[in-house]
Amino acid sequence: MSITPLRPRTGPNNPEGPPVRLVSAGAPGSIGGLDDNALFRTVVLPYIDDAYRLARWLTSNGADAEDVVQDASLRAFRAIRSYPGGNPRAWLLSIVRNTAYSWMRKNRPATIVSVDDLEAVELERAAYDETRDDTPEASLITKVDAEQLRAAIVKLPAPFRETLVLRDIEGLDYREIAEATEVPIGTVMSRLARARRRLLETLRQND
């Protein structure tokens, strides 16, 4: 079976579909024509909590996350006119993600692993992953508490972690994640599957 039969995308940078305007009727109302500040308040400000959460997962630190969200908001404001429509949260989160990595490269260079290293980690890990037998008693993990769960997610290598966080915590769809993390959908799919398996494995070891 091939891995292409995903839902067809509905628009460039716009996985949720464009605003559908079948008929343009009537004169412009008082609601339209928002200025940049108003646009920012509508597209960015409602999602600051989401932005902060993602930044925390990526930087593992509350104070760093605040800095990242401030930088990202400024970038979002400068680019507000090129907001492509679609899911505003996904748009903001992709800016937060990119800002987090450039911020960490600059301020926390020791924690950044290069992409090549990451791919190596994935391959090595994949080989290990496959030698294990099936352990069906998944119900064991129901005893895991919030702190164990958080620690297990933080332990994931960055590419796995960001994919899992964007999907299972922030609820983005595959195309939005592919755009935010700048990888093909196939890569999103394999990272997600690996991330979930590794997480389950870590959680079972906690028991």
Add this chain to the structure above:
Amino acid sequence: MSRPKSDDSSVLLVHAYLDGELDPANALSVAQQMGEEPALAAEAERVKELQKLIHDRLPREEAPPGLRARIESSIGATRPRATPSWLQSWRALAASVVLAAAVASGATWLVVDAQRPPTQVAELLVSDHIRALMAPEPVDVVSSDRHTVKPWFNGRISNSPRVVDLAKDDFPLIGGRVDVIGRTPVSTLVYRRAKHLISLTAVPEDGAFAPGGAPRSIGGYNVVRWTENGVSYWAISDLEAKELEMFAQLFRSSQNEL
């Protein structure tokens, strides 16, 4: 029993299936495969359990107080760059092409969308509501007359919605538009309360949504959801929750129907 490799495409498809990312034909074939191969069924169970765990146990942190205010004051002094005009016209073109595809595909996609979790549907509808607020007009057909609005939907979507007149309760009808959930066009009525707009979207519930409750509010917008006659109604507005509930009550009990 050894389990399939994590990059085995059947495994990836099980994950995609659970994430509601497959079209109906592939969803069906994955469901069949899971029925035949216990290893895949077990994979699905584990993933579902993990997702439930994340959903139930992980606290949803909020940004520290003051961060929002600092951001607002920091943008006060910055000017945004203009978008080049070629980009805007390209976008408009792309949108019209996609619209044709969405309308042509119609009901076929209901099955896929029916599997979306309510949280995701709520997110999409809040996005549609925000987009409508930013557009020159929040509606595609402007009319306070339900006899104009209801027929407008005929031919655009398969089920034209229930439209009621609530003007005497101070919720005048503004008009209607077609929103899209995934690739399913759905009808949205827009009502007004003082300066607040309410988007009311009717989603046919064939096959039901994935189980789970919908959030009461997303990003400052209140969400009220109810179901009648196999149709799920979603009211989205920045109106106070209590008033939005009242709107829902009035809409449900109104006999003022076309």
